[in-house]
Amino acid sequence: xxxxxxxxxxxxxxxxxxxxxxxxxxxxxxxxxxxxxxxxxxxxxxxxxxxxxxxxxxxxxxxxxxxxxxxxxxxxxxxxxxxxxxxxxxxxxxxxxxxxxxxxxxxxxxxxxxxxxxxxxxxxxxxxxxxxxxxxxxxxxxxxxxxxxxxxxxxxxxxxxxxxxxxxxxxxxxxxxxxxxxxxxxxxxxxxxxxxxxxxxxxxxxxxxxxxxxxxxxxxxxxxxxxxxxxxxxxxxxxxxxxxxxxxxxxxxxxxxxxxxx
Amino acid sequence: xxxxxxxxxxxxxxxxxxxxxxxxxxxxxxxxxxxxxxxxxxxxxxxxxxxxxxxxxxxxxxxxxxxxxxxxxxxxxxxxxxxxxxxxxxxxxxxxxxxxxxxxxxxxxxxxxxxxxxxxxxxxxxxxxxxxxxxxxxxxxxxxxxxxxxxxxxxxxxxxxxxxxxxxxxxxxxxxxxxxxxxxxxxxxxxxxxxxxxxxxxxxxxxxxxxxxxxxxxxxxxxxxxxxxxxxxxxxxxxxxxxxxxxxxxxxxxxxxxxxxxxxxxxxxxxxxxxxxxxxxxxxxxxxxxxxxxxxxxxxxxxxxxxxxxxxxxxxxxxxxxxxxxxxxxxxxxxxxxxxxxxxxxxxxxxx
Ligand SMILES: Nc1ncnc2c1ncn2[C@@H]1O[C@H](COP(=O)(O)OP(=O)(O)O)[C@@H](O)[C@H]1O
Ligand SMILES: [Mg+2]
Numbered sequence: 001x002x003x004x005x006x007x008x009x010x011x012x013x014x015x016x017x018x019x020x021x022x023x024x025x026x027x028x029x030x031x032x033x034x035x036x037x038x039x040x041x042x043x044x045x046x047x048x049x050x051x052x053x054x055x056x057x058x059x060x061x062x063x064x065x066x067x068x069x070x071x072x073x074x075x076x077x078x079x080x081x082x083x084x085x086x087x088x089x090x091x092x093x094x095x096x097x098x099x100x101x102x103x104x105x106x107x108x109x110x111x112x113x114x115x116x117x118x119x120x121x122x123x124x125x126x127x128x129x130x131x132x133x134x135x136x137x138x139x140x141x142x143x144x145x146x147x148x149x150x151x152x153x154x155x156x157x158x159x160x161x162x163x164x165x166x167x168x169x170x171x172x173x174x175x176x177x178x179x180x181x182x183x184x185x186x187x188x189x190x191x192x193x194x195x196x197x198x199x200x201x202x203x204x205x206x207x208x209x210x211x212x213x214x215x216x217x218x219x220x221x222x223x224x225x226x227x228x229x230x231x232x233x234x235x236x237x238x239x240x241x242x243x244x245x246x247x248x249x250x251x252x253x254x255x256x257x258x259x260x261x262x
Numbered sequence: 263x264x265x266x267x268x269x270x271x272x273x274x275x276x277x278x279x280x281x282x283x284x285x286x287x288x289x290x291x292x293x294x295x296x297x298x299x300x301x302x303x304x305x306x307x308x309x310x311x312x313x314x315x316x317x318x319x320x321x322x323x324x325x326x327x328x329x330x331x332x333x334x335x336x337x338x339x340x341x342x343x344x345x346x347x348x349x350x351x352x353x354x355x356x357x358x359x360x361x362x363x364x365x366x367x368x369x370x371x372x373x374x375x376x377x378x379x380x381x382x383x384x385x386x387x388x389x390x391x392x393x394x395x396x397x398x399x400x401x402x403x404x405x406x407x408x409x410x411x412x413x414x415x416x417x418x419x420x421x422x423x424x425x426x427x428x429x430x431x432x433x434x435x436x437x438x439x440x441x442x443x444x445x446x447x448x449x450x451x452x453x454x455x456x457x458x459x460x461x462x463x464x465x466x467x468x469x470x471x472x473x474x475x476x477x478x479x480x481x482x483x484x485x486x487x488x489x490x491x492x493x494x495x496x497x498x499x500x501x502x503x504x505x506x507x508x509x510x511x512x513x514x515x516x517x518x519x520x521x522x523x524x525x526x527x528x529x530x531x532x533x534x535x536x537x538x539x540x541x542x543x544x545x546x547x548x549x550x551x552x553x554x555x556x557x558x559x560x561x562x563x564x565x566x567x568x569x570x571x572x573x574x575x576x577x578x579x580x581x582x583x584x585x586x587x588x589x590x591x592x593x594x595x596x597x598x599x600x601x602x603x604x605x606x607x608x609x610x611x612x613x614x
Contacts, residue, residue: 063481065481084483085480085481085482085483086483089483095481097481101475101477101478101481101482102475102478103470103471103474103475103478103479103482103541104474104475104541105470105473105474105541105542106467106470106471106474106541110467110471114467114471114478114479114482114483114484115479115482115483115484116483117464117467119464127463128463128464128465129462129463129464130462130463130464130467132462158594
């Protein structure tokens with residue numbers, strides 16, 4: 001049954017991200033045991049599964065944090081090797097990591113631009129002087145665009161609340177992503193209203209043609225925006241459902257390892 | 263709205279703590295100076311000559327403290343500073359003596375200076391490679407280089423002080439400008455430069471980011487190991503500069519000196535508000551902090567105490583500063599955890 005699903009998917013054109021047979025081991029632990037995955041332009045895939053199922057690991061293979069031990073990844077139909085976070089970003093893939101991946105002592109603005117800072121004009125820029133006012137201006141705009149108001153983008157990230165940090169991480173990824181947005185539990189520390197804001201951001205990015213993967217335990221929320229639900233279990237794909245026709249029962253039984261029917 | 267005021271309050275608190283810190287360091291420094299002025303015989307501690315010598319001593323330590331502060335900010339540490347300084351002075355002096363026997367003294371001095379800088383950088387890079395490529399914790403790696411450089415210094419000098427620094431270098435280093443030793447200006451210049459680089463350049467930002475959260479820095483595409491190696495090399499360069507100053511000031515490569523320079527530099531940086539845990543620090547603060555070990559040493563010598571008492575005092579000051587840093591961190595974490603449990607807009611309706 002699963003095989004037919006995957007064959008169905010393979011017929012679909014315009015996969016912006018495609019992975020075949022991804023295997024990732026950590027010593028004796030096999031975190032991913034041959035995962036096939038596909039994401040289209042303008043598609044939102046909810047990636048769900050029990051703790052330790054391999055969701056974060058899969059996303060990190062796409063982000064260049066981990067390198068898969070086996071398997072192939074294509075971006076826009078081109079086979080790529082993603083050896084580092086830098087390369088992943090070069091391909092237009094941006095990630096909101098589960099731990100948000102902010103540098104606590106660094107200002108919000110500098111966090112947004114970390115690794116791709118704006119230099120000053122002229123000689124000073126050439127020798128590495130940064131244009132902090134410009135970065136602050138743009139970071140402020142990026143963060144406003146996700147509907148959040150911070151008192152200042154010059155304060156260190158550690159002085160933000162959990163929700164504000166999440167907003168900064170999301171604003172950063174959204175601002176830089178051109179093809180794929182990967183979100184690992186982006187609503188984990190958010191209240192109801194902020195979760196709505198994040199869902200709106202995802203919808204807006206989808207409308208801009210971005211392919212989006214959302215890891216979430218909040219099934220009801222994520223089903224509001226997902227086109228497809230992929231279930232991981234013990235490092236393998238245990239379910240692949242169209243969101244419009246899926247029931248909670250389907251997802252839960254796939255997560256728990258019961259036989260599932262398409 | 264509520265979140266705005268909370269963050270603002272936190273921000274203000276952090277700022278207050280930071281400014282208070284430098285303020286207290288200055289107060290302690292002032293108290294130390296007043297105390298020594300009172301308990302030392304008149305015209306000894308509080309005298310122009312002593313002020314100049316204090317300025318020169320402090321300048322040397324301040325330059326090392328710049329390197330130590332950069333390292334601590336990047337979450338590294340260098341224990342080899344003092345020993346590699348001794349080795350640097352011994353080798354540089356040998357190079358100078360040999361060169362002045364085959365060419366002119368000027369050329370010998372110029373190449374001696376280049377050698378000192380280069381040798382310092384090489385030791386720094388070795389430390390950096392041990393930490394990044396061999397993944398040896400910086401504490402142990404630099405403890406290793408500390409032992410090795412001291413051993414080599416003793417071998418190269420046969421265990422005795424090496425005399426014979428060219429007079430010209432001594433004249434130059436001991437120059438005074440407007441009543442202050444030249445090296446005080448060199449130290450000031452380096453402090454300002456290092457401060458600007460840390461605050462306004464990409465390298466500075468990357469140094470802070472690497473120390474603040476190495477994994478986040480890596481994921482942001484920062485070349486973490488490259489940055490770390492450069493910071494160690496920078497520390498090495500500072501050692502090279504101080505080696506030249508030391509030779510010029512004292513006219514010998516002294517084998518028994520500088521044994522506690524590593525701790526003094528680290529203490530200076532930590533006293534000045536640089537965190538032992540990386541990510542946070544100020545070069546200006548570190549420079550101010552470096553005066554405390556210098557003043558202690560100076561005062562103890564004038565009081566006729568065994569210089570070893572200074573080592574004891576510096577060790578206590580270092581422990582106190584680290585304890586304070588730890589305490590500050592815990593306070594921050596408390597504030598943080600209070601904040602993350604208090605959602606900003608609505609109470610979380612359990613999103614899981
Ligand atoms: N860096 C790592 N080193 C060792 N084991 C890891 C590492 N990252 C993940 N794992 C293991 O891989 C499995 C999948 O983890 P993860 O992808 O984080 O799961 P999920 O995000 O679905 O909860 C777990 O068994 C976890 O312990
Ligand atoms: Mg996870």
